[in-house]
Amino acid sequence: MYPRIQPSLVLDITDILENVPRSCHCCGHVAEEECLACFDIMEGLETTAYCSPCMTKVHSHRKRAHHRSKKLQIPPEARDIFLSSNSLPVPRAHMELFAVVCIHTSHYVAFVKGGSGADAPWCFFDSMADREGGETGHNIPEVVEHSDIAYWLSDSCTQQVLSVKEDKRLPEHVRRLLCDGYMCFYQSHDVLMYR
Known part of the structure; x- marks a missing residue:
């Protein structure tokens, strides 16, 4: 569908979760209402x-007079904390990229993060990197460290990636990651069952 996909290293999922505090789009205080008609892609x-207060102000404009809002469900303990003190920032929920499965024709490979945090090393896994014994033989897997993967996926590298017009000018593993990326896996450290 796209010639390249550059996955985000971190996803902010706060605004898609239910029953968690969210920030007001205008003032940053805890949000109490949601208006889906105000969605900006x-x-x-x-x-x-x-x-x-911001809902009333924003929807006093004639272009938004027909919008209908709904009350956000906020857990009582969070409501007490954030509504009583408007100076507290509403926490954001994030998920971290930890693996990308890539496919080219019918061959799958994976880039996997060996730990958590921005400094964790990345490795490339290919279950069929080599073959021994012809048709009756077996595949030889390969795991190679690629410490520059986080750099190629960083926001600071986006313009560099976009400036390369021909895919073949990208380093081999970067090309596989960006051009053959099929599925991205994210994890939340707040809800990990095992550490």
Whole structure:
């Protein structure tokens, strides 16, 4: 569908979760209402959440008079904390990229992060990197460390990736990652069962 996909190293999923505090799009205080008609594709779901005063102000404009909002469900303990103190920032929920499965024709390979955090090393796994014994033989897997994967996926490298017009000018493993990326796996450190 796309010639290249550059996955985000971190996803902010706060605005798609239910029953968690969210920030008001205008003032940053805890949001109490959501208006899906205010959704802006360029800014994301954060544009749909408002505190009551901002909801009233934003929807007093005639272009938004027909919008209908709904109350956000906030756990009582969070409501007490954030509504009583508007100076507390509403926490954001993030997920970290830890693996990308790539496919070219019918051959799958994977880039996997060997740990957590921005400094964790990445490795490339190919279960059929080599073959021994012809048709009756067996595949020889390969695991190779690629410490530059985090760099190629970083926001600071986006313009460099976009400036390369021909895929074959990208380093081999970077080309496989960006051009053959099939499935990205993310994890949340807050809800990991095993550490």
